[in-house]
Amino acid sequence: MIRKIVLALGLAAFSLSVAACNTVKGAGQDIESVGQAADNEI
Template sequence: MVRKIFLAAGIAAFSLTAAACNTVKGVGQDIESVGEAGDEAI
C-alpha cells in the first residue's frame, strides 16, 4: 500500500516537473521579449 502511494507521488512529481519546464521556458521567452521591447523603446 505504501509503495503504491510513493509510486503515485513520484509519477505526479515527474509530470509536474515536465510541465514546469515548459512553463518556465515560456516565461523566460516572455521576459526576453519584454526586455527587447524596452530596449527598442529607449
C-alpha cells in the same frame, strides 16, 4: 502492489516537473521579449 504505487507516484512527479519547466521557460521568454521591446524603444 507497492511497486505499482511507487511507479505511479514517480510518473506523477515527473509529469509535474516537466509542466513546471515549460511554465518557467515560457515566463523567461515573456521577460526576454519585454526586454527586447524596451531596447527597441530606447
